[in-house]
């Protein structure tokens with residue numbers, strides 16, 4: 001505890017390869033890609049090289065950045081609603097077997113129905129496009145949170161539950177001071193999955209909606225660039241989506257690490 | 273902390289609520305437990321725990337020791353018989369075989385848990401929890417999380433938590449079974465010291481004949497199939513339980529007596 005571990009730029013030395021190896025691999029692949037495109041003279045409307053994609057990213061930055069913000073807004077909102085609804089539902093499930101028996105199948109149905117198949121319906125039913133997109137993103141993001149949190153709430157150490165009973169804890173005290181904290185690692189694992197899924201849900205719904213105009217997201221930029229055969233711009237939008245997904249995952253991993261680092265085994269070693 | 277004389281009689285407890293001298297803190301009458309799956313875990317058990325006494329419950333695995341303890345703690349319903357508490361609203365403490373700490377809370381907050389659940393304000397319960405940690409020799413570790421403590425330290429925290437409410441009856445279910453022998457000896461001595469200072473009543477479940485004789489004033493031997501009382505042996509031993517006692521011929525003789533009773537119970 002007393003001796004401070006060695007750190008390079010805030011990271012433990014053994015954590016650096018985790019960062020450097022994938023980065024080097026990425027550089028290598030990008031280099032090979034650029035080389036291949038040039039060497040074989042692949043036309044940019046079939047496969048643009050990374051440099052021309054970068055160029056398209058810079059030139060179209062204002063419109064792409066605006067689209068990114070639109071997509072991220074939907075994603076984050078959907079994730080917030082999924083967290084709230086998911087945790088509330090999981091708590092209800094954990095309080096009553098009857099509630100769980102009644103509602104769990106519907107949560108499962110919602111989960112296994114492909115979002116592409118129901119997105120058109122939702123977009124028809126809901127007048128407001130933004131709200132329709134939000135609902136689609138929410139549907140895919142919601143299940144991992146419900147199911148993980150439910151498992152977490154139900155797998156509380158039995159002896160601790162007994163201890164709370166012995167000291168006359170109310171249902172509410174047991175929930176707040178025992179079940180919810182015990183479910184935290186499970187919830188956070190679900191949240192990391194849901195973060196990526198919310199983004200996918202938002203993108204898929206945007207594709208289906210195909211909504212243009214000022215409030216259009218990255219998916220629409222991809223469609224638009226496709227129609228106009230501006231393939232580098234299409235790739236630039238695609239790259240932004242992937243980047244957004246990675247950033248969401250890293251942010252949620254960091255959150256998870258910060259919350260769990262003092263007590264949970266999963267946070268012992270540097271997290272992915 | 274004043275050390276009262278080592279007898280079963282007992283003056284007023286911490287809250288002045290102890291039953292009269294020599295009274296029982298709890299009485300089990302004809303207690304029977306059948307689990308829903310049909311297992312008859314305990315049948316027709318009569319047992320009185322004298323206030324302020326340290327009683328060990330000894331018996332082969334599966335003879336129903338944990339079941340008896342859980343019934344006393346109100347954690348398992350009885351199938352038949354009844355448990356009488358002469359004193360209204362007795363306070364209980366429970367120490368499990370595992371430390372059973374909340375990994376997301378510091379040692380201090382773990383010890384303060386029973387007080388928090390009873391609605392005590394933060395400052396008060398932390399002060400009390402600090403005292404309890406000091407009592408088990410862990411004053412320094414208050415801010416540490418369970419992961420940062422050794423097995424023996426975790427068990428001390430667990431004991432400190434059980435003592436935080438000044439229990440009238442402390443129930444311990446093989447608390448030291450998972451520890452190495454050196455730590456176990458040390459914790460035995462600590463527990464004795466705490467008991468001598470505070471004179472709570474204790475029911476201590478163990479598999480170890482040596483531990484039961486070293487700690488108790490009375491060893492209750494149970495037999496299995498179904499769980500029942502087989503022998504009830506007073507341990508007539510000096511007030512000072514220490515290394516001298518542990519190595520004395522008297523201790524060896526007591527251990528032999530208890531071992532024989534245990535063997536008899538297993539043969540029965």
Ligand SMILES: Nc1ncnc2c1ncn2[C@@H]1O[C@H](COP(=O)(O)OP(=O)(O)OP(=O)(O)O)[C@@H](O)[C@H]1O
Nearest residue numbers: 307308309311313332333334335336337338339340
């Ligand atoms: N929840 C339960 N449901 C069904 N049977 C149980 C349950 N708990 C215990 N039993 C059974 O009751 C009997 C007594 O169990 P108990 O745990 O009280 O024994 P024990 O003396 O504490 O054993 P050990 O020394 O191994 O801890 C055993 O046969 C056990 O299988």
Ligand SMILES: [Mg+2]
Nearest residue numbers: 337338339445
């Ligand atoms: Mg047991």
